[in-house]
Amino acid sequence: LPLPEATRTVRATFKTMREACACVASFSRARVVPVAIEVLDRNAIAAVESQYAFGLAADAGALLIVSVDGSVEEVERTSRLVEEVLREGGGFDVLRAETREAEDKLWDVRRAISPALKKFGTLKFNEDVVVPRSRVPELIERVEEIGRRHETFVVNFGHAGDGNIHVNFMCDREDAEAVRRARAAVRDTFSAAVELGGTISGEHGIGYV
Template identity: 45%
Template sequence: MSNESPLIAALRLCVPADQVLTEPGDCWAYGYDNSRQQALPDAVVFATDAEQVQQVVRLCNEHGTPLVARGRGTGTTGATVPVGGGVVLSFERMDRVLEVDPDNRLMVVEPGVTNQAVQDAAGQHGFFWPPDPTSAAVCTVGGNLAYNSAGPRAVKYGTPRENTLGLRAVTGDGHMLRTGVHTTKGVVGYDLTRLIIGSEGTLAIITEATLKLTPLPDAKRTLQAVYRNMSDAARAVAALMAQPVTPCALEFMDRGAIEMIRAYAEADLPVDAGALLMIEVDGAADYVDTAAEAVARVARVDGALSVEVARSDEAVRALWATRKALSPALRNVAPKKINEDVVVPVSHIPDLIEGLQTLGKRHGITIVNFGHAGNGNIHVNLLVDPEDPQQMQAAEQCLDEVFALVLKLRGSLSGEHGIGLVKRAFVDREIEPETLDLMRRIKAQFDPAGILNPGKGFPDPA
C-alpha cells in the first residue's frame, strides 16, 4: 500500500476497497473494447452511485489523471480504450431501473443497465425504448447514449437523441449537471442533453438517464424483397421511404453478403440475387396487413426478383434466418475483419456500393456490405488478415479512399459506432476548422483539465 500513488490511495478512501482494482492482471480486461485497440489502465473503479462518480472525477481532475467511462466494452472504435493510462470508471454495478412512469411514458435508469433490461422493464407496462443495437442483450444504456447507437428501428422511431428526455451527468471538473425535462416539450436553455449524447464520454460522465418510452405496437409484419442488383434495391428503398407507411426496419445486404450466406448456410434465395431487403412494418392489428401489402406493392420495382410477406411466426423466423446467418458467416471467413459504419443519403446508396466494389478490386480486398437502408447507414466490412502486413497496408489505403468516397457523396463518417480512436484522424475532413475549434472550446468548458477520455473524437490540433 505504501508504494501506491497519492491518487490510488485517495480513491481507496472514497469508495470501498472491493470497488478498486490496481493489479495489472485484473485491470487488463478493462483496457479494450470490441476493436483491436488495447491499453492498460492504472486502476479500475466500480462506482455504485452518482456521488461516488463525482468524487472519482474530482480526484482525477485534481491529479490531472485521464478518466475513461466504460459500460460493457461492446464498442468497435476504441472509444473506451485508456490510451493514456489513468483510471477506467466502470458502470457495470450501476445497473438499476430507478423508475418506470407509464402515465408519462418515461423511465429513469442508471447508465450500466443493459438495453435488454430496459426493454424487459418497459415491456411489462406495454412500452419499449426504440434504440435497439444488435448487441442489446449485453450493451449498456450509457454506451448507447455515449455513441448515439440506434439499430434498425431508428428508421421509424429515431436514435437515443430523439428518445431521451434528460440526463444527470458529472463534468470534467466534478460539477453535477441535470439536463433536459420530464416532458415531451421544453425549450428553456440550450439542449445539453443532445450535446452530451454522442460525445463518447469526452464532455461529461452520465450517471442517470430519463428515457422516453413508446407504446408497443399491436402487431408486426415482416417482408423479404430480393433484387437483381443494388441499384434496383436502392430505387425500392427510395420509393418505400417516400410512401405513407414508414417501415420500423429496413435492412439490406449486397451481393457479397448474400453469396457469403449462401456458402455458409442454406438460404432459399434466387441464384441471381444481387441485393436483399428485410422490411418490417408495425401498428394496430386491423391496420398492419393493409400496411404490409402497401409496402409490398411499392417494393415491387423493376428488378425485383421476389417480394414475400411472412404469414406466420415460423415464416418470420425463416426470413430473418437469412439475415442472422450473416454475422456467423463473416466471423467464419474473417474473424478479425475491419467493420466501419458510414452514412450516405439514401439515393446515393448504389453509388456507394458500386464505389466500394471498385475499391475492393483495386486494393485486392473483399468488401461485404449490409446495414440500415432506410437511413443510409451502411456497415462496410473489409475481410482482411491482421497478421498479413501487406494486406493491412492495403486496407489502410482502402479505408482512406472509402471515407473520401462517403464524403464526396455528402455522407458522414459514422452513423452509430462513433469516432473513438479509429476515425479521429479523419474527422477534420468532414468538419470545417472553425466548427472544430468551437467544439474544442465547448470541450474545454465541460472539461477544463482535459481528463475525460483524452485522445478521442477529434484529431490533434495542427
C-alpha cells in the same frame, strides 16, 4: 410508448442494388413508413448462402428486408403495400411473413452475416459510413471498386432507410500486407462517403470524445 400490437416483415431479392434502393424511395410515395429497411449487397448474399444455404438466388444483386408495425389491421394493409412496391420495383422471390416465427426466418439471413464472414478472414474492419439515401447505390458501387483495387474482400449491408451502411473489409490478421491493403481500403471508403455528401460514422463510436 406502448409496444406495437403487431409486426409484419417482407423480404425481396433484386437483380441490382439500384433497383432495391429505388424501392426505398417509393415507400414514401406509397405513404408507408417501415420501422426497418435492411439491405444486403451481392457479396453479403453470397457469403450467407455459401454457409447456410437459405436458397437465395445465385444472381441476386441485392436483398431488402422490410418491417412495419402497428395494429393488426394496419400491418396487414401496409405489409401488402410494401409487397406491392417491391414487386413493382423489380423484386422477385418476394416473401411476406404472416407469423412471428416466419418473420424470424426472414431475418435469419441478416443475422447470419457476421458468422458467415469468418471464413473470409480472421480480421474484420467494420465501418458504418452514412450517405444521403439516394446515394447508397453509388456508395456501394464505389466500395466494391475500392475492394477490387486493394484486393480485399468486402461486404456491404445496413440500414437503407437512413443511408447507414456497414462496410466490412476482411483479411488475415497475420498477413501484414493484407492488413495494410484493408486499412487503405477503409481510408478510401471514408473519402468516398464524404465526397457523396455523407459522414464516416453513423453509429460506431458516437458519444465518445
